[in-house]
Amino acid sequence: MEVLGAGILDSCSFDYLTRDWNLRSFGICIFVFDYCVPLFVILFAYMFIVKAIVAHEKAMREQAKKMNVSNLRSNAEANAQSAEVRIAKVAMTNVALWLICWTPYASVVVQGLFFNQDDITPIVSMLPALLAKSASVYNPIIYAINHPKFRLALMKQMPGFCIHEEDDKASGADTKSTETAKA
Structure with a gap:
């Protein structure tokens, strides 16, 4: 198999423009096992996660x-659920x-292997x-931006960054004083 300079010759890739059977079969395997299989595993797993969450919510209602x-739910359970929802969104x-x-x-790879190659500049x-x-x-950027402590630190460092995160210590103090007042 030949490895060629890809695009503007700044990196290497397998030759998906040559129409011989060995290269096509390699391209098909790469497409199936490196794109389709992970995609279906991800979708299948998340389908069951969503089904479980929906069933649990229905049972709770x-x-x-x-x-x-x-x-x-108590306030602590509601906050935990909120964290679960946030993690699912992330x-x-x-x-x-x-x-x-x-x-x-x-x-582009599928087009190069099977369709009009003239469009691939x-x-x-x-x-x-x-x-x-x-x-x-x-991935790390998304996880970091969605973590409450990171967002709080970011809000302190860059107040004009449109991030409004409640300080855990302040909310905990308010909760305790409210509970004491109720008792």
């Missing part, structure tokens, strides 16, 4: 209805970014490759 209360954001980063590259092949290579950069 039904139990609350039986007990004639509006909600079965995970879904990472999945969406993975799709956004890798789909253009996979599309050096820039058209380079930009999706750069986007795909940048995919690993986004």
Whole structure:
């Protein structure tokens, strides 16, 4: 198998423009095992996670209805649920970014292997490759920006950055004084 300079010759890639069977079969395997299989595993796993969350929420609502209360959760449980929802949103954001980063590259490779190659210019092949290579950069950024303590520190360092995070110590003090006043 031949390795060629990709795009504007700034990196190397397998030759997905040659139409011989060995290169096509390699390209098909790369597409299936490095794009399709991870995509289906991710979607399958998240489908079950979402189903479990929906079933749990439904059971909680039904139990609350039986007990004639509006909600079965305490404030601590509600905050924990909020954290779970936030983590799920972060995970879904990472999945969406993975799709956004890798789909253009996979599309260019499939087009090069099976369709009109005249549309694949050096820039058209380079930009999706750069986007795909940048995919690993986004996960830590997304996790960091969505972490409450990081957001609080960022808010203190850059007050005009449009981040408004409540200080845990301040909210904890308010909660304790409210509970004491109720008692």
